[in-house]
Amino acid sequence: MKLSDCLKALANFRQEGMGNPEINDLIIDSRLVKPGSLFVCIKGHHVDGHRFAIQAEKSGAAAIIAQDSVDVSIPVIYVGDTHRALAMIADHFYGYPSHDLHMVGVTGTNGKTTITYLVQSIQEASGINTGLIGTMGMRYKNEFIPVQNTTPEVHLIHKSLAKMKAQGASSVVMETSSNALYDGRVHGCDFNVGIFTNLTEDHLDLHGTMKDYMYAKSLLFSQLGNSYGTGQVKAAVLNVDDPASDVYKHMTAAHVITYGINKPADFYASSIQIMPAGTQFILNTREKSYPVSMKLIGKFSVYNVLAALAACSVQGLDLAEMIQTVEQIKGVPGRFEPVDAGQDFTVIVDYSHTPDSLDNALSTIREFAEKRVITIVGCGGDRERGKRPIMAKIAVDKSDLAILTSDNPRTEDPDSILQEMETGVTNRAYRKITDRRQAIRFAMQHANSGDIVLIAGKGHEDYQIIGTQKHHFDDREEARSAILERYNINK
Ligand SMILES: CC(=O)N[C@H]1[C@@H](OP(=O)(O)OP(=O)(O)OC[C@H]2O[C@@H](n3ccc(=O)[nH]c3=O)[C@H](O)[C@@H]2O)O[C@H](CO)[C@@H](O)[C@@H]1O[C@H](C)C(=O)N[C@@H](C)C(=O)N[C@H](CCC(=O)O)C(=O)O
């Protein structure tokens, strides 16, 4: 596409430097620039992308989008806000792909990955070709692309949507993190359905207060737009049991579909029975009630299923058939995933890395634990610090043995993170084993018959980030090899 065509997406800009080069890619990282790239300078949280304009020119960039002065001899397009311009140009460059896709966005502190996975499974089982974008990567048919962010950068989203559409997708479900909503990473995405899971403490390092965090999430609902008379149904799927839904319903002009357990809702679950092998409940809609017996465990899984069913009902899918699909789903990788290496105790790997998800995971386990509950937990470095003492307290209070350990310390000192966690624990005993491998090994060595060991925080992750280096590390592999080691030793 010619530069002048790209610029048709912008309402207000000034060009310096003559020329109308062909643009073959949109790039925000100078290290990825190739001949023909349009380099967009983004002011980041750490560095200012304008600093790399000269490097981009040297690498063959055809033109630059900037908001501050840059000294290069290729054409420069000056705009008020480069990130917003990036969204507009990208959407135009890739042919506005979201307009031709049924787009489902999921926001909330916990449950996003699980719900996207459920929605994709339900839609695929109903014959709807569905792409997925989220924490565990981008997935469409047999193609898998790893991602750096749960919600990738805006130009990568439009590029991926265009690719999925070209390969036959008619729907895409994606996680829209609060950071991404606030940063404008989903600008231009024409969502048909927005799902809200819940709002509990996380990411206050970026949002400051819970109120600002709540407002960041509301952007998904205000961005559903106003589409009456266009033939498109737009809907906000809201959790009635979370007070933030009362705010979000006023943020959108779309239909509001509610789900919940504690209060009456359009999709309402009653008679919930939580068992070690699954969960049963009655799903009540305005029309009918349906018994559901699924392999997913815990009350929080009931919320996730209600949200997914409510969202998919917007496409007119048959509820009884959707329930059959849900009943077949064994689980989501790293979410309450059992590790079975033949041991006589239970090991569960779970991605609970927030106070609320840890609390839910432990309450669920307590529903069926007959012997001791052993919890291994840490808190990520270079991430919100306020949650550290809270998570430690929950782990210690709700377990018979809590082992505090490391979870992606990143550039922080692992022992300092543990010390911050420890400030939340007052009068109960716990163990501290900084090395996560040793912590898992200790638990696997000391668990007795019938105990339940929860390894929290890393779920599907197959790495431990120490400093700026990613080392291969997988809780499931570590648990398995420690169990085998124990049995070999005992034999
Ligand atoms: C704090 C934060 O949101 N950071 C995001 C942000 O990076 P940044 O602002 O630090 O970027 P920067 O390093 O300052 O660089 C600024 C610009 O200079 C460019 N640059 C930089 C160096 C260079 O040599 N050349 C160059 O051109 C960079 O490419 C960038 O365009 O923009 C990047 C590009 O979009 C993101 O990948 C990055 O996410 C980082 C990895 C991150 O950890 N984000 C977390 C907080 C996050 O967003 N998490 C949510 C998940 C939350 C949840 O699931 O609950 C997510 O959606 O992933």
Ligand SMILES: Nc1ncnc2c1ncn2[C@@H]1O[C@H](COP(=O)(O)OP(=O)(O)OP(=O)(O)O)[C@@H](O)[C@H]1O
């Ligand atoms: N609806 C829910 N309410 C509370 N906790 C939940 C819910 N669903 C899942 N969890 C817990 O949160 C953990 C993370 O779940 P999931 O990965 O689906 O959330 P997420 O919102 O995608 O997280 P992230 O912010 O890291 O992308 C699970 O392992 C489980 O312990």
Ligand SMILES: N[C@H](CCC[C@H](N)C(=O)O)C(=O)O
């Ligand atoms: N999406 C979450 C993931 C946290 C996972 C945990 N293992 C950690 O590294 O803190 C975040 O960016 O805060």
Ligand SMILES: [Mg+2]
């Ligand atoms: Mg996720």
